[in-house]
Amino acid sequence: MGRYQPPIYVYRSLGASRVGRRVVVVGAGPVGLALAIDLRLRGIDVALIDEDDTVSTGSRAICWAKRSLEIFDRLGVARPIVERGITWNTGKVFHRDRLVYGFNLLPETDHAFPAFVNLQQYHVEEALVARADALGAEVLWNHRLTGLDLRGQPTLTVDTPDGEVTIEADWVLACDGAKSQVRRLMGLDFRGQVFEDRFLIADVHMQAEFPTERWFWFDPPFHPGGSALLHRQADDIWRIDLQLGRDADPVEERKPERVVSRLRAMLGPDRRFELAWVSVYTFQCRRLERFRHGRVFFLGDAAHQVSPFGARGGNSGIQDADNLGWKLALVLKGAAPEHLLDSYDAERGPAADENILHSTRSTDFITPRSEASRRFRDAALSLAGDHGFARALVNSGRLSVASVYRNSPLSTPDVDAFPERLCPGSAAADARVGDEWLLPRLGGDDFTLLRFGSEDSEGIPSVDALGSSVARDRYGAESGTAYLIRPDQHVAARWRRPTREQVADALARATARVS
């Protein structure tokens, strides 16, 4: 297998120096592409501009969480990603020379998708570009944003190979990453915490028989004092991540001979490997104070940034797109008032805080910043072999799951007794119903009433899952139970035996037609 050859996408001219577009997505990364696809599936015209003409350089985001895979499935791109990627559910944590414990992120059966699929970001982007093209999204490569005027209608100045172009947009969706040009042009603060430790990422091409698991070491013999991560990607590429410490010299550490000698120590003197990509990085945990600024929305790394531990960057961005797509489509079709869009910030703001909190805690555990902190960490690790409680303290990354939109203005609080799982705001759980998976039948184009032998409701498509004992169990359902599911497959409301009026009220609330 040769080195990855990135595609070169064809530049198309807008054909005029001044054009109007309803929705402009800035940035053709995974988040912008997912959002463009979602909007196209909902019948909304969308233009997507990107400053270059290819996919991401280097593997970057590699771990796609179950919830992202479910969203990709709704968008019609899960199949190429799962087929090309590496499916995994389990991992191991080592301390010095011994195994501390193993874990399984998806101990339940009966899910269409695994806990994770590992696939290089460039492969994911390629699949998304193909889908966006097929759905008629206007993807404009080599269109670099240079100006943004928000005094009236949002007006974008864009640099292209044919010169400067002005795009008047109704809505601007900034998916342009950690160095967001939209954010910079608007002069918005991006505040948070900077971590000083440097890390080395090396993607290595090698034939290896290691199991398809996430392996994480604290203070291993081959890299004393640091942490190490080994993870498999597609095409016999392996991700290796080594903590280098605060004083590491990034220029020295990037030198191939230096990287190779570190990897030799880890992989053994006889292992044949080839470097595919090397990066020395530090990271930040920070966010914009608000994700909506009038007609401009921020998604993914443009809105919030986390440490890599927990795979919460790319995955939370995909959840951002999932959250905004249906809302913007309803507003553009006149089916919901504009303030429905405020719920994007109300729901994804707390999600970002949760991701930042988890990723900050993981970072503090992995790179202790004081002697006391290091003592507690080593104590937790040394107890974890014999004591279950200590395993729960060991934090090598709390891996991304779907955020629950607690206290969402769109949710109808429970009036009936239910288990905590799948409370309003949760992403719906999958299960087999007859010969089919449940999730693809929920949400998407419209709200869905998930019934368990309960009455149908006028004007809302419905699915009856009473026949599936797994679904009944996961939803805590009895005969008569019903869940109102949003287009993004999150739970809006649930009842033991709803009246038509209750369902209608919950639907009105979930579309901001009442406050």
Added chain:
Amino acid sequence: MSKGIERPDEVYEALIELHRDLDDASSRRIDARLILLLAAEIGNADTLKRLIAAAREEADAGRGASSPTHGR
């Protein structure tokens, strides 16, 4: 036996926060205070002795000696 720790990440964070900006001697003093407070909350002498022995295990294993009061 052990009940485990509720909301472990939150508790762990509070423990680390407890030591913020303290020098090493102060840190150790605070830890000793905390241990005594926790011991009082547990109360039961046999339980405490069992936990004390479990904590010691690693140090003794390191020296190649076995703990004389191996409670498990």
